Amino acid sequence: MKKWVLxxxxxxxxxxxxAKTAKNLIWVIGDGMGPSAMGFFMEAIRNSHNPAxxxxxxxxxxxxxxxDVGLYFNNTHVSIVTDSAGSATQMSxxxxxLPDYIGQDYSGLDVKNIMEEAQARGLSVGVISDAYVTDAxxxxxxxHVRSRKQKYDIARQMIDSGADVILGGGLKYFSKGENKxxxxxxxxxxxxxxxxxxxxxxxxxxxxxGLFADEAMPFYIEKDLNPNVPTLKDMAQAALRVLSQNExxxxxxxxxxxxxxxxxxxxxxxxxxxxxxLDETLPVLTAFADKNEDTLIYLNADHETGVPAFSxxxxxxxQVKHKNAQGEMLYGGNTxxxxxxxxxxxxxxxxxxxxxxxxxKKLPKEKQTPAAxxxxxxxxxxxxxxxxxxxxxxxxxxxxxxxxxAKGLSWNTGAHTSGMLIGVAxxxxxxxxxxxxxxxxxxxxxxxxGWTQLPSEEDED
Ligand SMILES: [Zn+2]
Numbered sequence: 204m205k206k207w208v209l210x211x212x213x214x215x216x217x218x219x220x221x222a223k224t225a226k227n228l229i230w231v232i233g234d235g236m237g238p239s240a241m242g243f244f245m246e247a248i249r250n251s252h253n254p255a256x257x258x259x260x261x262x263x264x265x266x267x268x269x270x271d272v273g274l275y276f277n278n279t280h281v282s283i284v285t286d287s288a289g290s291a292t293q294m295s296x297x298x299x300x301l302p303d304y305i306g307q308d309y310s311g312l313d314v315k316n317i318m319e320e321a322q323a324r325g326l327s328v329g330v331i332s333d334a335y336v337t338d339a340x341x342x343x344x345x346x347h348v349r350s351r352k353q354k355y356d357i358a359r360q361m362i363d364s365g366a367d368v369i370l371g372g373g374l375k376y377f378s379k380g381e382n383k384x385x386x387x388x389x390x391x392x393x394x395x396x397x398x399x400x401x402x403x404x405x406x407x408x409x410x411x412x413g414l415f416a417d418e419a420m421p422f423y424i425e426k427d428l429n430p431n432v433p434t435l436k437d438m439a440q441a442a443l444r445v446l447s448q449n450e451x452x453x454x455x456x457x458x459x460x461x462x463x464x465x466x467x468x469x470x471x472x473x474x475x476x477x478x479x480x481l482d483e484t485l486p487v488l489t490a491f492a493d494k495n496e497d498t499l500i501y502l503n504a505d506h507e508t509g510v511p512a513f514s515x516x517x518x519x520x521x522q523v524k525h526k527n528a529q530g531e532m533l534y535g536g537n538t539x540x541x542x543x544x545x546x547x548x549x550x551x552x553x554x555x556x557x558x559x560x561x562x563x564k565k566l567p568k569e570k571q572t573p574a575a576x577x578x579x580x581x582x583x584x585x586x587x588x589x590x591x592x593x594x595x596x597x598x599x600x601x602x603x604x605x606x607x608x609a610k611g612l613s614w615n616t617g618a619h620t621s622g623m624l625i626g627v628a629x630x631x632x633x634x635x636x637x638x639x640x641x642x643x644x645x646x647x648x649x650x651x652x653g654w655t656q657l658p659s660e661e662d663e664d
């Protein structure tokens with residue numbers, strides 16, 4: 204009798220000590236999406252009137268509330284600041300690397316990435332990006348080259364990798380120059396090849412290659428100008444449809460790549476809309492995870508870009524001149540702490556400001572007037588910001604600075620920072636809270652997936 208109690212106790216103990224493991228991993232990377240960009244977007248939805256959010260809560264906020272949250276660093280072997288290549292490599296391989304390196308450690312050796320390890324275990328793998336698939340982040344998950352600039356090599360390696368889903372921009376690198384025949388080869392290897400939104404929606408088969416733009420896909424804010432191009436959400440739906448056919452499971456990397464581009468540009472409206480494009484994708488992923496309970500969704504960033512935040516400003520310039528060293532005058536009555544209407548103003552924008560300036564430069568010289576710039580910017584912003592007091596109201600950099608000033612929107616940089624990042628794990632898997640480094644992520648994922656042994660060791664059992 205006593206013996207049975209002991210056996211029962213041991214069994215219960217062993218069972219409860221066993222951590223939950225996942226079959227599928229969906230790894231969502233907001234490129235450049237530091238804490239400021241996440242906060243800027245979530246706060247905008249809380250305090251504005253976007254009809255897509257009647258409850259004034261972003262899916263990102265809901266997702267974080269239902270998840271485990273951790274903080275992590277992303278420094279490389281030699282540098283405090285990283286780029287997308289070094290970061291993607293460190294995340295996917297677990298090894299310290301260098302900026303510009305793809306799938307290689309800092310000594311230049313190819314190192315195994317999480318996709319290769321998934322494939323060795325019989326899982327399906329896929330990458331999708333709303334920038335282009337040969338860009339640094341997806342490249343870091345499916346290829347090994349010394350420089351992210353080797354886009355033709357990256358494209359070839361992606362097809363050679365046998366990845367089951369590859370969706371994004373970058374058609375050129377699969378169809379021109381040395382890769383002129385790569386699409387034909389891909390077809391022979393079993394890929395269904397699609398090039399627009401409609402084809403993607405109806406695509407069938409076990410392997411899917413979708414290339415929707417020669418270079419990068421369009422910004423989300425301009426999606427109405429490009430109705431045949433799928434969004435990140437469309438691509439995620441298609442990827443899940445294909446990958447979930449594998450009973451052993453899958454690893455899917457979803458990159459919201461153009462958040463970084465908008466942040467580099469210090470374009471508030473474009474940044475807001477890129478976050479929106481990611482946000483509308485999240486419920487598709489969580490619905491899948493809720494239906495298939497052995498799915499881990501991990502959302503994070505490769506690095507921080509831009510660092511947008513609202514900042515107060517002084518309406519009385521004279522007062523500012525006379526402030527003391529402690530900045531006492533700063534808190535006088537004549538300070539604008541920024542009205543909530545600026546959140547609604549972000550949503551009014553309908554173009555990327557950089558592209559508006561590109562259009563301006565294409566006008567005949569005599570039409571490149573201050574009035575033309577004013578009219579084009581007003582139209583793109585969806586409201587009027589006065590540019591007339593600028594020394595040169597046709598100088599784009601000055602125009603952009605004035606627009607940000609008028610919004611009260613401050614930016615730390617037009618580049619990347621070393622800022623700490625936020626990692627969000629959905630699905631109830633251990634190991635994703637606390638403070639860590641991006642080289643630990645692959646190990647965390649492997650544990651969550653129950654990959655405690657190398658595949659060769661597992662085969663021997
Ligand atoms: Zn990046």
